[in-house]
Amino acid sequence: MNHPPGVPGFSGWFDMARTPPQRLPESIDVALAYVADALGHPVYTRWTLPLLKRGCPSLADARRDHPLVFALLLDHDAAVEYWERGRIRVAAGDTAPAPDTVLLRLLKQHRRFRFAPDDPATPTVSTIDTEDTGVPALAGPDTSGPSASPALWLAALAPDSAGRAWLARAGRFANPSPVTNTLGAADDAQAVALFLRDRASRSPHTLRAYLAELRRLIGWCDRHQLGPLSDLTRQNLLTYRTALERTRRSTPAAGTAHDPTHNRPAGLQATTRARAIAVVSSLFRYWLKTGYVIANPAAELSGGAATRDSWTPSRIMPASVLALCDAVVSGAAPDTMSALVWARRRAIWSLYRYAGVRLAELVWSEADGLPRLEADPQDQWTLHVQGKGGKRRSVPLPSVCVPALRAYRLARGLPACPSPFERLALIHSEKRDALGHSGLYDEVKAVLLAAEERVAPGDLTTLTLLRAASTHWLRHGYARALVVDHAVPLPVAQTLLGHASVQTTAAYARTDLTQTRAFVEGSFPSG
Structure with a gap:
């Protein structure tokens, strides 16, 4: 076993998301089952052809549901599905890593679990100057x-x-x-x-x-x-x-720094x-x-x-600048980037572009199981997030956003559509369980940087906008598209944006007088 020396099995690890913290089972098989159930995705599964047949009604179903496993079993006695760096990987049984290696690697990378071999079942609680605070x-x-x-x-x-x-x-x-x-x-x-x-x-x-x-x-x-x-x-x-x-x-x-008249x-x-x-x-x-x-x-x-x-929002990207960024995302992946990382970047851009969420609202919360995606039988997708003040809201996603999300899920080894009870980080990280604030921000800035190469020579205005823009600019653009471009009722737009006050939503109507002028002209037509 590869766990720390002096500790039998995995009983030295604690699940900190439970109250009180739960010690993991000592047996590797039971520990694997516990972690898989806690995280909502498989951790280590060893397949054989008889086992695959028992789990599927027919070989055709087995091939459709587990294509990579089925292909490996044609040439090998066993195939292993295991979790590594935010995605399911498949390998032949004789080349796959050992189950304890996979589990230990996941426990070290996931913030939910903590190694404390000498702690009691409930970890020690200390205070900072307890008598004072x-x-x-x-x-x-x-x-x-x-x-x-x-x-x-x-x-x-x-x-x-x-x-x-x-x-x-x-x-x-x-x-x-x-x-x-x-x-x-x-x-x-x-x-x-x-x-x-x-x-x-x-x-x-x-x-x-x-x-x-x-x-x-x-x-x-x-x-x-x-x-x-x-x-x-x-x-x-x-x-x-x-x-x-x-x-x-x-x-x-x-005007006041060095003016002696301003006392x-x-x-x-x-x-x-x-x-x-x-x-x-x-x-x-x-x-x-x-x-x-x-x-x-x-x-x-x-x-x-x-x-x-x-307050009047001013940091809004024009449609022409957004079109340059969309062209970058819809193009081919750079030669130096893996298909998975490129699919992740496209998914991140699509969510900020077409859901109007705040930067922090795409950061994974293990305790709340948010953000998460949901797809209904009509293949209509919804993004569930937790906004300011812990308020949850559901944002319907337009169909233009779905292909990038589906491609990203397939690149991670997940089903194309999210399952109803899926509890998995929406955006994975290669180093830990989920991408944080800075990682999400950097992915959006990478798209903006790539769009600079498509700017016409001498167009300094567009270059300045691309270099100044951020994720919140996309949120402002989403809000303006609702309120100004398509005249969505303010209460509906307020719900989609998660604003505490409808006055904040109404501020986007002040960014453009075209529609307001048309309403006034229609209300008072000429003789």
């Missing part, structure tokens, strides 16, 4: 995993012991009743960690912004000897909002102030909804509606 975190070297994130978040908010002691308190508005406090938090430190987990953990950009704004609020409270957070009154927060207008920003405003400090920009207040309002709204506090001092504090009213 009381927030548990799983012990172990992987401090970037989901289980260790709350401790890291709190360390970022309060790096010293005094700051952690300040945060690990409960104010006058904290709810001590275990009956109505459904959050189950006893102090602000735990309540903040749960807020970040539920509202910001899926996107690193959102998490970074939330941490920055909470640090700003905590720093202001510390300077004015206020706190903890659950002790702040409405008057405190109104004073904080005023202080944001007077706070000197790190980069002075244009007043340059305040934060309106968008920065709006984001700061929005994060504070979201925190207290979440706390009130879950019962951690008995009142919301930040109610009606945010001016989000006014900000949405003035």
